[in-house]
Structures are given as structure tokens and as C-alpha cells.
């Protein structure tokens with residue numbers, strides 16, 4: 001383990017800290033997660049601090065990390081730990097797995113890193129290493145494949161120290177047996193590696209399905225009056241639930257500004273109100289894992305107080321931005337607006 005990376009969550013046995021780091025690392029690169037991890041623990045040093053926080057505060061701290069359901073689940077699980085486990089993180093794999101947002105990998109990681117329990121943690125790195133090493137062609141996104149890899153990982157772990165074994169194989173996948181151009185020429189497993197010996201490194205791991213990317217067309221209405229503007233909370237079961245955005249008209253195909261003005265949504269919003277379209281942005285493509293959001297920002301100057309009582313909109317001032325969690329797409333636009341109108 002002399003080659004392992006020095007990471008803040010590796011210095012601790014505290015299950016709470018390990019949990020936070022594992023959830024952050026699910027969809028975020030290590031380098032980006034470190035700052036978020038340190039800030040999160042500064043604000044919520046204990047489970048009880050997190051359990052008592054407002055969801056808006058938790059989401060604000062998560063702003064920019066994406067996959068916001070992770071933050072909502074962390075918050076919900078902290079409340080359960082506080083209520084049902086008297087604020088003490090459960091110390092069995094079975095109980096850990098019951099917590100919201102924790103799947104088999106994360107439960108095994110926490111159980112082994114914090115409590116040294118013998119559970120093999122199988123993440124994307126481990127799938128890659130094991131599939132290449134043993135030439136396993138079962139799909140890693142199938143139920144059968146997942147079960148199979150879990151069994152192989154447990155057998156490979158054998159009587160090794162769970163914490164060290166899990167960290168070692170994850171590190172090996174992250175640093176050595178990397179997705180593209182793995183460092184086979186200096187690999188200690190070279191002689192026994194199926195994929196390398198059969199020139200099939202790029203064919204492992206195997207996946208059964210390609211998830212199609214969906215295109216969505218967002219027309220954000222930045223309705224402002226001097227330094228004040230309108231926001232709304234996203235409530236639907238969709239991306240960015242409970243984050244804030246500008247009033248939105250969504251379409252299933254691209255439309256011109258003239259077409260937008262003729263939509264029933266536009267007419268319902270504005271009726272005969274007086275307004276001035278100040279500017280229409282270029283198309284901005286915001287990519288999520290399986291969605292491309294084709295976005296335009298329409299800046300409208302008007303008497304926004306007339307809109308206040310519509311659809312639960314809120315009026316805020318630029319100086320209040322730090323109190324609300326926004327998706328990155330809106331945050332970037334707000335930064336641009338603040339720069340242009342300091």
C-alpha cells in the first residue's frame with residue numbers, strides 16, 4: 001500500500017466521514033471532491049449537525065457537485081441515524097445497507113474501512129480489474145453479472161485484511177488498470193492477466209446496454225428589474241429537485257424566439273403585460289450523464305412584482321444569491337450577469 005494516494009478520508013476510521021466521502025466519490029473525481037469534503041465537514045462536523053440542518057443549506061453546500069439526490073439522501077439518512085440509532089453510525093453491513101442512498105458498494109466500503117468487516121467493495125475500478133484479470137465477460141450492469149463479480153471479489157479477498165484489500169484493488173483500478181491505456185508494461189499481474197495476454201484489454205468490462213442520451217430544450221426566463229429577479233424551486237421528480245432556477249419553458253424540440261412568444265406557456269405567463277426582451281443568449285449545451293440540455297436564457301426587463309404571486313415564484317436580489325442552491329447551469333449564468341452588472 002506504499003503507492004496509495006494521501007486523501008483526507010483515508011486518515012480516519014470515523015464511519016460518518018467515510019460515508020460522506022464515499023457518497024461524494026460516487027459520481028465525482030477525487031480532485032474535485034476534496035474541497036467539497038473539507039467544506040462539508042467544517043459545516044457539519046457530526047451526524048447530528050447534518051441531521052439538524054435545513055435541506056436548503058445541505059444542497060447549497062453541494063452546489064456544483066451534481067447528482068443532488070445524493071445530498072438529499074445523505075440528509076435523510078442522517079436524520080434516521082439520529083432518530084433510530086441515537087446518532088451513532090450503525091456498525092453492521094446489513095444495517096448500513098438499509099440507509100437511504102447506500103447501495104452494496106458503499107455499504108461494503110464503510111463496513112470495511114470503518115469497522116474492518118469482511119465485505120468486498122465492488123465499484124467501477126474493481127469491475128474493470130477483475131474482468132480484465134480473469135477475462136470475465138458477464139455484463140457488469142446485469143443482475144447476474146453484479147452477483148457474479150461480488151462472489152469473485154469476495155473469493156479474491158479471501159482472508160486478507162478487508163480494509164487493505166478493498167483499498168488496494170480500488171487504487172489499482174484507479175491508478176494502474178485505468179479505463180484507457182492501462183499501464184500493462186509495468187503491471188505486476190501481467191503474466192496472469194487474461195485480457196492482456198489475449199490482446200483484449202479494450203473489450204473489458206462488458207456492458208449490456210447503452211443508455212440513450214435524451215435531448216431537452218430549456219428556455220429560461222431571466223425576469224429582472226434592476227438588481228432583483230425571479231426564481232422558483234424545482235419540485236417535480238426530475239433533475240435538480242428542490243434546487244432553484246429561473247421560470248422555465250421546456251420544449252421537446254428547438255424553437256425560435258418568435259415561436260416561443262406564441263406558445264401557450266408564454267401567453268399564460270405574461271398575458272398582456274408590458275415587457276422588454278433585453279437579450280436572448282446563444283444556445284448553451286449543458287451535458288448531464290444521459291441528458292443534453294439545450295438552453296437559452298431570455299433576459300426580460302419588466303415590473304416583476306406583478307409576477308410575484310404566480311406559480312410560487314420568489315423575488316430575490318443579487319446580494320441574496322448565496323442563500324439559494326442553484327444548478328451549475330444557472331450559477332454560471334448568474335455569475336455572468338453579476339460580472340456584467342456589478
Ligand code: SF4
Nearest residue numbers: 177182184187193196
Ligand atoms: S496487465 Fe494491464 S489490463 Fe491486466 S491487470 Fe495489469 S494493467 Fe490491467
